[in-house]
Amino acid sequence: MTAEDSADAADEPLVELDAVYDAIDAVGRPHLTATELSRKTDLSPEQAREALEALADDGEIQRQDVSGVESVWYPTDVAEVTDRERVILFPDRREVVVEHPDQFTRAQLSQFARLQDSNRSGGYVYELREADIWAAPHETLEDLLSTMRDVLGERSTHLEEWVTSQWERARKFRLYTHEDGYVVLEAESDDLMGNVARPKLDEDLLRAPISDSESWVDADATAEIKRTLYEAGYPVRDDRELATGEPLEMELRLRLRDYQADWVERFTEQGSGVFVGPPGSGKTVAAMGAMAAVGGETLILVPSRELATQWRDELVRHTTLTDEDIGEYHGGEKEIRPVTIATYRTAGMDRHRKLFDQRKWGLVVFDEVHHVPAPIYRRSANLQTKHRLGLTATPTRESDDEEEIFTLVGPPIGTDWGKLFDEGYVAEPEVEIRLVPWGSDDERTEYAATSGHDRRQAAAGNTGKIDEIRYTLAEHPAAKALVFVEYLDDGKAISEAIDAPFISGETRHAERERLFDAFRRGEQDTLVVSRVGDEGIDLPDAELAVVASGLGGSRRQGAQRAGRTMRPAGDARMVVLATRGTTEEDFVRRQMRHLASKGIQVTEQEAHAVEPSTD
Structure with missing residues (x-):
């Protein structure tokens, strides 16, 4: 063979495009991995990967990368004429990779899998864990398997055997x-x-x-x-006959929505459970329905005094209970009545605990139940002889111990978020991540010279965000807006720059309530809020949430802040700012992960107020 012939042979592709089409037809999907191409041809896995890369260089096929998972390849023309959503199952690893999933697909996946990772190209990685199967919201194994087959589009004997074993183990x-x-x-x-x-x-x-x-x-x-x-x-099933407590005469003044009535029915059948639904879905009202169904004296545990007062007002407004029937027990008041609302912190103290243990409660309600696994709140969950009801939009915890919630309180009870969006009960928010350039070179230099917490704080305080906040508020001039911050200095600076009040833990309780009331009445259209606004405070008419900085990568905090806009009427928008090129980018993507797993579309783009630099 001449040198020229050798060169020609070296230029020949390892595999023709037609062979890739044949392999795609064989696997039954409009895409494949290098390993699958290897199995359908005489190529080794490494040769298959090289062949696919060569075809990609020629523009014949495209590549989809998802962190930690083997790349997926598909012909360019196939990508243009087929449904963009692609579901790829890796049964041996119990992982599912989904490209460009729609809301319904993500809602289905959230019933039996946990979102582990996502990328900017629309790829999502889900993992099936033991705890996900143990807590799956299905009455029968066949219901669970049916949902899995529907969303995965294929059956894996290996995976279904594992799921069956975990279902039976529970x-x-x-x-x-x-x-x-x-x-x-x-x-x-x-x-x-x-x-x-x-x-x-x-x-x-x-x-x-x-x-x-x-x-x-x-x-x-x-x-x-x-x-x-x-x-x-x-996991242990709890089929005990739970205490009903001293009788409590109360009726609801309003009619439950169909899904709320279903939650209450499932709760009364089980005796315990956690209402899991998006903010604005009426978990508090459904809890009142559970109180009426149990008909026993009730202890309601909340994380803050503000929530205690809010609960009291809601009970008087929506039930036949009067102020004389309701007591509050916290740092400000200490009254035990047939319905008592206490803070977790106070109820867990030894000197107060005996009072709660001695009362014959028929029901214990754990509001914002995701707090329960924390050491300071965990003791309150030992009230195991009572009917137990948890309420949360976000059982996810960064410590990954949310299974403690379902173990000590009860199994999840809830409705697909997508269904509530479709039926108009809750507004589906438009969530957008915006990458903001540095406001000055000095700030960029300071960030580079720091580490750890100081580095996170430097990225959070990027003054370039102030222009983006002004731009965003100007985009929606009629919207009632909340601007969330993590650090007090940043909150004060933003408050002064946009001429809006700043509410933090340092704000006196009376002043805080005055500003919140003004916001509710429409007298104040913008508030800058620290972490005190993350949960529990009722701001029903917020239409725009701008997150200037957040708590690391907390998925729960991200969902709670988005929840401030998720109400039945009007538009719902959330803009999350992150300093471009910093660890804050990764933090905000993690924060949005819980929302993405519930079917909410999260987009990402450059900031609008300032043109990004080219360096």
Whole structure:
């Protein structure tokens, strides 16, 4: 062979485009990975990857990258004529990669998988974990598998066998009330009781064996029993007869929406649970429906005094309860009544705790229940003999211990966010990340010279954001707007720059309420708010949320701030600012991850107020 012939052979592609089409037809999707091409041809995985890269260089195919997952390739013309949404299952890793998913697809995936990563090109990575299957909001295994097959578009025997095993694992142990009134832990088999429960639970928890598969347990220690077995990989079903407490006569003054009535019905059947729904979906009203259904004296736990006052007002407005029926127990007031609203902090203190333990509550409501796993709030969840109801839009916690919520309070009960958007109960927000250039070279230099918390604070305080805030407010001149900040100095600077009041933890309670009331009445159209506005405070008419800075990458905080705009009427917009080229970019993408998993479209672009520099 001549040198010229060798050169010609080297220029020949390892695989023709037609072979890629044949491989795509064989896998049954309009895309494939290098590994799949290798399996359908005589090429090694490395040769297949080189061949695909060569075709991409020639413009014949396109590549989709998602962090941590093998790249996906598809012909250019196929991308133009087929549905942009593509779902790729990796059953061995229990991962699902979705390109450009629509809202319904993401809502379905959130029922059995957790969003782990996303990129700027519209790719999302979901992971199926044991806890996701244990807490899946389905009544039967077949319902769960049906949802999975619908969204994945294919069946994987390997994955479905694993899902089935986890579904069954979550039903190996249960607590029930014996006819003589004591509490029994029952295992599915003698082996599970002998080799799992009894070695894990000490004598203080297991009083005495009843049979080889049943044990009499300490009724006051059921929270510890649940925690211990959960950590061993066995969630415990709670089928006990829960206390109803002293009777409470109350009726609702309004009619529940259909989905709220369904939540209440499912809660009364189970005796415990967590209402999970977007802000504005009426979880508080549904909780009042649960109170009426239980008909027993109720303890409501909240994270702040503001929420306690808000709960009291809502109960008087929407039920037949009067002020005399309702007590507040916190740093400002200490009254226990048939319905008592207490802060988590106060209720967890030893000197107050006996008062709450001695009362025969029929129901305990944990508002903003995502606080429960935190050490200071966790003790309140030991009230295990009562009906237990949690409320949250965001059970996600950055410590990844949200399973503690469902273990100690109850299983999730909720409606797909997309369904509420479609039916007009809640406005779907338009969420946009904007990357803001530095306001000055000095700020950029200061950022480069710092590290850790100081670096995060430097990025948060980028003065270039002030121009972008002004621009955004001018884009929506009629919108009632909230500007969120993380640091007090930034809040004061922005407040002065846009001539709007700044509300923080330093703001006196009376002044804070005056400003919030003015905002509700439309007398004040813009507020700058620190972390005190992240949860619980009722600002129903906010139409625009501008996040100037946030708490690291907290997904919960991102969803709560978006929730300030998610009301039935009007538009709902959220603009999240991040200093371009800094760690803040990654933080805001993490913050938006929970919203994306619920089907909300999150877009990203450069800031509008300032042209990005070319350096």
